[in-house]
Amino acid sequence: MTTDSFELEQFLPYRLNRAAEFVGLRFAAHYKAKYGMTRPEWRTLAALGSSGRMTSKAVGIHSSMHKTKVSRAVFALEQRRWLKRSQDETDRRLEHLELTATGQQAYRELIELARGYQAELEAEIGESGIRMLATGLAAIEQVIIRSGKAKLPEPDEA
Amino acid sequence: MTTDSFELEQFLPYRLNRAAEFVGLRFAAHYKAKYGMTRPEWRTLAALGSSGRMTSKAVGIHSSMHKTKVSRAVFALEQRRWLKRSQDETDRRLEHLELTATGQQAYRELIELARGYQAELEAEIGESGIRMLATGLAAIEQVIIRSGKAKLPEPDEA
DNA sequence: ACGATATGGTTGCAAATGTAACCATCATTT
Protein backbone atom coordinates (compact mmCIF):
# COMPACT_ATOMS: atom_id res chain seq x y z
CA MET A 1 0.00 0.00 0.00
CA THR A 2 2.77 2.44 0.78
CA THR A 3 4.24 1.59 -2.59
CA ASP A 4 2.91 4.77 -4.14
CA SER A 5 4.80 7.83 -5.26
CA PHE A 6 8.08 9.03 -3.92
CA GLU A 7 9.68 12.15 -5.30
CA LEU A 8 13.20 13.20 -4.55
CA GLU A 9 12.01 16.75 -5.08
CA GLN A 10 9.89 16.45 -1.96
CA PHE A 11 12.45 14.76 0.19
CA LEU A 12 13.74 17.07 2.85
CA PRO A 13 17.33 15.89 3.07
CA TYR A 14 17.63 16.26 -0.68
CA ARG A 15 16.12 19.69 -0.77
CA LEU A 16 18.22 20.90 2.10
CA ASN A 17 21.35 19.57 0.56
CA ARG A 18 20.69 21.13 -2.78
CA ALA A 19 19.85 24.50 -1.28
CA ALA A 20 22.91 24.43 0.96
CA GLU A 21 25.14 23.47 -1.89
CA PHE A 22 23.85 26.19 -4.14
CA VAL A 23 23.99 28.93 -1.57
CA GLY A 24 27.31 27.75 -0.23
CA LEU A 25 29.11 27.32 -3.51
CA ARG A 26 28.01 30.66 -4.76
CA PHE A 27 29.50 32.32 -1.72
CA ALA A 28 32.59 30.18 -1.84
CA ALA A 29 33.16 31.33 -5.38
CA HIS A 30 33.55 34.86 -4.04
CA TYR A 31 36.26 34.23 -1.51
CA LYS A 32 37.90 31.53 -3.51
CA ALA A 33 38.33 33.92 -6.41
CA LYS A 34 39.44 36.80 -4.26
CA TYR A 35 41.62 35.09 -1.66
CA GLY A 36 42.10 31.57 -2.91
CA MET A 37 40.85 30.18 0.34
CA THR A 38 38.84 27.07 1.10
CA ARG A 39 35.69 26.74 3.15
CA PRO A 40 37.41 25.28 6.21
CA GLU A 41 39.83 28.19 6.09
CA TRP A 42 37.06 30.72 5.81
CA ARG A 43 35.23 29.20 8.73
CA THR A 44 38.33 29.10 10.86
CA LEU A 45 39.04 32.70 10.07
CA ALA A 46 35.47 33.64 10.89
CA ALA A 47 35.56 31.82 14.20
CA LEU A 48 38.84 33.35 15.28
CA GLY A 49 37.89 36.75 13.97
CA SER A 50 34.64 36.97 15.83
CA SER A 51 35.57 35.23 19.05
CA GLY A 52 39.26 35.95 19.30
CA ARG A 53 41.96 33.75 20.73
CA MET A 54 40.92 30.13 21.09
CA THR A 55 42.11 26.58 20.62
CA SER A 56 41.68 24.37 17.57
CA LYS A 57 39.11 22.34 19.38
CA ALA A 58 37.09 25.44 20.13
CA VAL A 59 37.29 26.45 16.48
CA GLY A 60 35.86 23.09 15.57
CA ILE A 61 32.97 23.55 17.92
CA HIS A 62 32.31 27.09 16.77
CA SER A 63 32.28 26.14 13.15
CA SER A 64 31.02 22.55 13.20
CA MET A 65 34.14 21.10 11.69
CA HIS A 66 36.01 17.92 12.35
CA LYS A 67 39.40 17.98 14.05
CA THR A 68 41.28 17.17 10.90
CA LYS A 69 39.61 19.82 8.82
CA VAL A 70 40.43 22.38 11.44
CA SER A 71 43.97 21.13 11.76
CA ARG A 72 44.62 21.51 8.07
CA ALA A 73 42.89 24.86 7.84
CA VAL A 74 44.92 26.17 10.74
CA PHE A 75 48.06 25.00 9.06
CA ALA A 76 47.13 26.76 5.84
CA LEU A 77 46.25 30.01 7.59
CA GLU A 78 49.47 29.82 9.52
CA GLN A 79 51.47 29.46 6.31
CA ARG A 80 49.75 32.54 5.06
CA ARG A 81 50.70 34.36 8.25
CA TRP A 82 47.10 35.08 9.03
CA LEU A 83 47.24 33.38 12.36
CA LYS A 84 49.80 32.43 14.95
CA ARG A 85 49.82 29.69 17.54
CA SER A 86 51.03 29.85 21.08
CA GLN A 87 51.42 27.04 23.57
CA ASP A 88 49.34 27.01 26.67
CA GLU A 89 51.67 27.28 29.63
CA THR A 90 49.84 25.09 32.07
CA ASP A 91 48.56 22.43 29.67
CA ARG A 92 51.10 21.74 27.00
CA ARG A 93 48.74 19.67 24.90
CA LEU A 94 46.77 22.61 23.66
CA GLU A 95 47.73 25.65 21.70
CA HIS A 96 45.91 28.91 21.39
CA LEU A 97 45.27 30.44 18.01
CA GLU A 98 45.07 34.09 17.26
CA LEU A 99 44.78 36.14 14.11
CA THR A 100 47.71 38.30 13.14
CA ALA A 101 47.16 41.88 12.09
CA THR A 102 47.04 40.75 8.47
CA GLY A 103 44.63 38.03 9.44
CA GLN A 104 42.34 40.48 11.14
CA GLN A 105 42.45 42.68 8.10
CA ALA A 106 41.49 39.76 5.91
CA TYR A 107 38.76 38.90 8.37
CA ARG A 108 37.28 42.35 8.12
CA GLU A 109 37.24 42.19 4.36
CA LEU A 110 35.77 38.73 4.36
CA ILE A 111 32.91 39.56 6.67
CA GLU A 112 32.09 42.49 4.46
CA LEU A 113 31.86 40.03 1.63
CA ALA A 114 29.72 37.77 3.75
CA ARG A 115 27.37 40.55 4.76
CA GLY A 116 27.04 41.59 1.18
CA TYR A 117 26.22 38.10 0.11
CA GLN A 118 23.72 37.61 2.87
CA ALA A 119 22.00 40.82 1.81
CA GLU A 120 21.96 39.64 -1.75
CA LEU A 121 20.40 36.38 -0.64
CA GLU A 122 17.77 38.13 1.39
CA ALA A 123 16.88 40.23 -1.59
CA GLU A 124 16.52 37.18 -3.80
CA ILE A 125 14.66 35.02 -1.34
CA GLY A 126 12.46 37.70 0.07
CA GLU A 127 11.99 38.80 3.61
CA SER A 128 9.29 36.35 4.54
CA GLY A 129 11.13 33.49 2.91
CA ILE A 130 14.17 34.31 4.97
CA ARG A 131 12.21 34.50 8.18
CA MET A 132 10.58 31.16 7.61
CA LEU A 133 13.81 29.55 6.58
CA ALA A 134 15.49 30.88 9.70
CA THR A 135 12.73 29.53 11.87
CA GLY A 136 12.90 26.14 10.25
CA LEU A 137 16.65 26.04 10.55
CA ALA A 138 16.42 26.99 14.19
CA ALA A 139 14.16 24.00 14.73
CA ILE A 140 16.71 21.72 13.13
CA GLU A 141 19.46 23.27 15.17
CA GLN A 142 17.54 22.32 18.27
CA VAL A 143 17.44 18.75 17.06
CA ILE A 144 21.15 18.86 16.41
CA ILE A 145 21.85 20.10 19.88
CA ARG A 146 19.61 17.55 21.52
CA SER A 147 21.26 14.88 19.45
CA GLY A 148 24.52 15.52 21.25
CA LYS A 149 26.33 17.39 18.52
CA ALA A 150 25.96 20.53 20.59
CA LYS A 151 28.13 23.57 20.23
CA LEU A 152 26.86 26.70 21.90
CA PRO A 153 30.11 28.43 22.72
CA GLU A 154 30.20 30.50 25.88
CA PRO A 155 32.22 33.72 25.42
CA ASP A 156 35.31 31.61 25.85
CA GLU A 157 35.85 27.93 26.27
CA ALA A 158 34.76 24.83 24.45
CA MET B 1 31.07 51.43 10.69
CA THR B 2 30.25 48.01 9.33
CA THR B 3 33.12 46.61 11.33
CA ASP B 4 30.84 45.37 14.08
CA SER B 5 29.86 41.83 14.92
CA PHE B 6 29.68 38.93 12.57
CA GLU B 7 28.58 35.57 13.80
CA LEU B 8 28.92 32.40 11.79
CA GLU B 9 25.90 31.12 13.70
CA GLN B 10 23.77 33.71 11.96
CA PHE B 11 25.19 33.24 8.51
CA LEU B 12 22.70 31.58 6.24
CA PRO B 13 25.07 29.53 4.09
CA TYR B 14 26.66 28.15 7.23
CA ARG B 15 23.39 27.30 8.89
CA LEU B 16 22.01 25.69 5.78
CA ASN B 17 25.09 23.65 5.31
CA ARG B 18 25.17 22.41 8.84
CA ALA B 19 21.51 21.48 8.80
CA ALA B 20 21.82 19.72 5.47
CA GLU B 21 24.85 17.82 6.62
CA PHE B 22 23.24 16.68 9.81
CA VAL B 23 19.98 15.63 8.24
CA GLY B 24 21.69 14.08 5.24
CA LEU B 25 24.33 12.12 7.08
CA ARG B 26 21.85 10.70 9.50
CA PHE B 27 19.79 9.36 6.63
CA ALA B 28 22.83 8.18 4.75
CA ALA B 29 23.82 6.17 7.77
CA HIS B 30 20.62 4.16 7.35
CA TYR B 31 21.10 3.06 3.78
CA LYS B 32 24.82 2.84 4.05
CA ALA B 33 24.50 0.39 6.90
CA LYS B 34 21.74 -1.59 5.27
CA TYR B 35 22.78 -1.62 1.62
CA GLY B 36 26.29 -0.26 1.58
CA MET B 37 25.34 2.34 -0.95
CA THR B 38 26.54 5.89 -1.43
CA ARG B 39 24.51 9.03 -1.77
CA PRO B 40 24.97 9.35 -5.54
CA GLU B 41 23.79 5.76 -5.85
CA TRP B 42 20.77 6.36 -3.70
CA ARG B 43 19.82 9.41 -5.69
CA THR B 44 20.23 7.63 -8.96
CA LEU B 45 18.11 4.78 -7.74
CA ALA B 46 15.48 7.21 -6.54
CA ALA B 47 15.39 9.04 -9.82
CA LEU B 48 15.10 5.90 -11.91
CA GLY B 49 12.66 4.32 -9.51
CA SER B 50 10.24 7.18 -9.52
CA SER B 51 10.49 8.30 -13.10
CA GLY B 52 11.41 5.10 -14.88
CA ARG B 53 13.62 4.69 -17.90
CA MET B 54 15.82 7.68 -18.60
CA THR B 55 19.32 8.69 -19.63
CA SER B 56 22.25 9.52 -17.39
CA LYS B 57 21.91 13.13 -18.22
CA ALA B 58 18.27 13.10 -17.15
CA VAL B 59 19.25 11.42 -13.91
CA GLY B 60 21.67 14.23 -13.29
CA ILE B 61 18.98 16.79 -13.82
CA HIS B 62 16.48 14.97 -11.67
CA SER B 63 18.88 14.61 -8.81
CA SER B 64 21.11 17.67 -9.16
CA MET B 65 24.26 15.71 -9.69
CA HIS B 66 27.25 16.31 -11.89
CA LYS B 67 27.88 14.09 -14.90
CA THR B 68 30.75 12.28 -13.31
CA LYS B 69 28.93 11.49 -10.11
CA VAL B 70 26.08 10.05 -12.10
CA SER B 71 28.42 8.12 -14.34
CA ARG B 72 30.11 6.47 -11.39
CA ALA B 73 26.89 5.77 -9.57
CA VAL B 74 25.39 4.20 -12.67
CA PHE B 75 28.41 2.00 -13.01
CA ALA B 76 28.14 0.87 -9.40
CA LEU B 77 24.44 0.11 -9.68
CA GLU B 78 25.06 -1.75 -12.87
CA GLN B 79 27.69 -3.93 -11.18
CA ARG B 80 25.14 -4.72 -8.53
CA ARG B 81 22.65 -5.68 -11.24
CA TRP B 82 20.20 -3.09 -10.04
CA LEU B 83 20.02 -1.36 -13.38
CA LYS B 84 20.68 -2.09 -17.00
CA ARG B 85 21.62 0.13 -19.88
CA SER B 86 20.38 0.06 -23.42
CA GLN B 87 21.59 2.01 -26.39
CA ASP B 88 19.30 4.47 -28.04
CA GLU B 89 18.70 3.28 -31.60
CA THR B 90 18.50 6.60 -33.33
CA ASP B 91 21.15 8.49 -31.33
CA ARG B 92 24.01 6.22 -30.44
CA ARG B 93 25.59 8.69 -28.05
CA LEU B 94 23.02 8.19 -25.37
CA GLU B 95 21.96 5.18 -23.42
CA HIS B 96 18.78 4.60 -21.49
CA LEU B 97 18.87 3.35 -17.96
CA GLU B 98 16.30 1.17 -16.33
CA LEU B 99 16.04 -0.61 -13.00
CA THR B 100 16.07 -4.38 -13.03
CA ALA B 101 13.54 -6.31 -10.98
CA THR B 102 16.04 -6.48 -8.13
CA GLY B 103 16.68 -2.80 -8.51
CA GLN B 104 13.01 -2.03 -8.27
CA GLN B 105 12.74 -4.17 -5.19
CA ALA B 106 15.63 -2.27 -3.60
CA TYR B 107 13.98 0.96 -4.63
CA ARG B 108 10.78 0.03 -2.86
CA GLU B 109 12.62 -0.81 0.30
CA LEU B 110 14.66 2.33 0.12
CA ILE B 111 11.74 4.66 -0.29
CA GLU B 112 10.14 3.02 2.71
CA LEU B 113 13.26 3.90 4.61
CA ALA B 114 13.11 7.41 3.23
CA ARG B 115 9.48 7.87 4.17
CA GLY B 116 10.19 6.61 7.63
CA TYR B 117 13.03 9.00 8.04
CA GLN B 118 11.07 11.93 6.75
CA ALA B 119 8.33 11.13 9.26
CA GLU B 120 10.89 10.93 12.01
CA LEU B 121 12.23 14.31 10.97
CA GLU B 122 8.80 15.86 10.90
CA ALA B 123 8.18 14.58 14.39
CA GLU B 124 11.43 16.06 15.65
CA ILE B 125 11.15 19.37 13.89
CA GLY B 126 7.48 19.89 14.40
CA GLU B 127 4.77 20.52 11.89
CA SER B 128 5.07 24.27 11.75
CA GLY B 129 8.84 24.09 11.55
CA ILE B 130 8.56 21.76 8.59
CA ARG B 131 6.08 23.99 6.83
CA MET B 132 8.23 27.04 7.23
CA LEU B 133 11.33 25.21 6.22
CA ALA B 134 9.59 23.94 3.11
CA THR B 135 8.43 27.40 2.21
CA GLY B 136 11.89 28.83 2.67
CA LEU B 137 13.43 26.05 0.63
CA ALA B 138 10.90 26.61 -2.11
CA ALA B 139 12.00 30.23 -2.27
CA ILE B 140 15.60 29.17 -2.67
CA GLU B 141 14.63 26.65 -5.29
CA GLN B 142 13.09 29.48 -7.28
CA VAL B 143 16.38 31.32 -7.11
CA ILE B 144 18.20 28.22 -8.25
CA ILE B 145 15.92 27.83 -11.19
CA ARG B 146 16.17 31.46 -12.19
CA SER B 147 19.92 31.22 -11.86
CA GLY B 148 19.99 28.81 -14.76
CA LYS B 149 20.62 25.65 -12.80
CA ALA B 150 17.07 24.62 -13.61
CA LYS B 151 15.81 21.10 -13.48
CA LEU B 152 12.04 20.72 -13.57
CA PRO B 153 11.78 17.43 -15.39
CA GLU B 154 8.82 16.99 -17.65
CA PRO B 155 7.44 13.41 -17.49
CA ASP B 156 10.27 12.45 -19.76
CA GLU B 157 13.14 14.37 -21.22
CA ALA B 158 15.93 16.52 -19.90
C1' DA C 1 29.40 16.92 -48.24
C1' DC C 2 32.90 18.83 -45.06
C1' DG C 3 34.80 21.24 -41.33
C1' DA C 4 33.55 23.38 -37.05
C1' DT C 5 31.00 22.90 -33.00
C1' DA C 6 28.09 20.70 -29.68
C1' DT C 7 26.50 16.78 -26.82
C1' DG C 8 26.28 12.32 -23.92
C1' DG C 9 29.21 9.95 -21.43
C1' DT C 10 33.80 8.20 -19.45
C1' DT C 11 38.36 8.63 -17.46
C1' DG C 12 42.95 10.51 -15.53
C1' DC C 13 44.71 13.21 -12.29
C1' DA C 14 44.92 16.34 -8.50
C1' DA C 15 42.78 18.07 -4.56
C1' DA C 16 39.53 17.49 -0.55
C1' DT C 17 37.66 14.46 2.96
C1' DG C 18 36.90 10.76 6.54
C1' DT C 19 38.72 7.17 9.37
C1' DA C 20 41.69 5.34 12.22
C1' DA C 21 45.90 5.16 14.14
C1' DC C 22 49.15 7.77 16.38
C1' DC C 23 52.08 11.12 19.61
C1' DA C 24 52.40 13.79 23.45
C1' DT C 25 50.58 15.35 27.57
C1' DC C 26 47.41 15.36 31.32
C1' DA C 27 44.08 12.99 34.77
C1' DT C 28 42.75 9.11 37.58
C1' DT C 29 43.12 5.11 39.89
C1' DT C 30 45.46 2.22 42.78
Place this chain on the structure above:
DNA sequence: AAATGATGGTTACATTTGCAACCATATCGT
Protein backbone atom coordinates in the same frame (compact mmCIF):
# COMPACT_ATOMS: atom_id res chain seq x y z
C1' DA D 1 54.52 6.48 41.26
C1' DA D 2 53.09 3.29 37.89
C1' DA D 3 49.40 1.80 35.11
C1' DT D 4 45.19 3.07 32.76
C1' DG D 5 42.66 5.89 30.33
C1' DA D 6 41.22 10.42 28.42
C1' DT D 7 42.28 14.64 25.49
C1' DG D 8 44.33 18.06 22.02
C1' DG D 9 46.23 17.73 17.91
C1' DT D 10 48.64 15.68 13.69
C1' DT D 11 49.33 12.35 10.06
C1' DA D 12 48.94 8.16 6.86
C1' DC D 13 45.97 5.96 3.96
C1' DA D 14 41.92 4.96 1.42
C1' DT D 15 37.82 6.96 -0.62
C1' DT D 16 35.29 10.67 -2.76
C1' DT D 17 35.17 14.59 -5.37
C1' DG D 18 35.86 18.11 -9.23
C1' DC D 19 37.99 19.54 -13.29
C1' DA D 20 39.59 19.08 -17.58
C1' DA D 21 40.65 16.42 -21.26
C1' DC D 22 38.91 12.96 -24.00
C1' DC D 23 36.08 9.64 -27.26
C1' DA D 24 32.36 8.82 -30.04
C1' DT D 25 28.55 10.41 -32.31
C1' DA D 26 25.46 13.95 -33.90
C1' DT D 27 24.36 18.74 -35.65
C1' DC D 28 25.07 23.00 -37.90
C1' DG D 29 26.89 26.31 -41.23
C1' DT D 30 28.38 26.88 -45.52
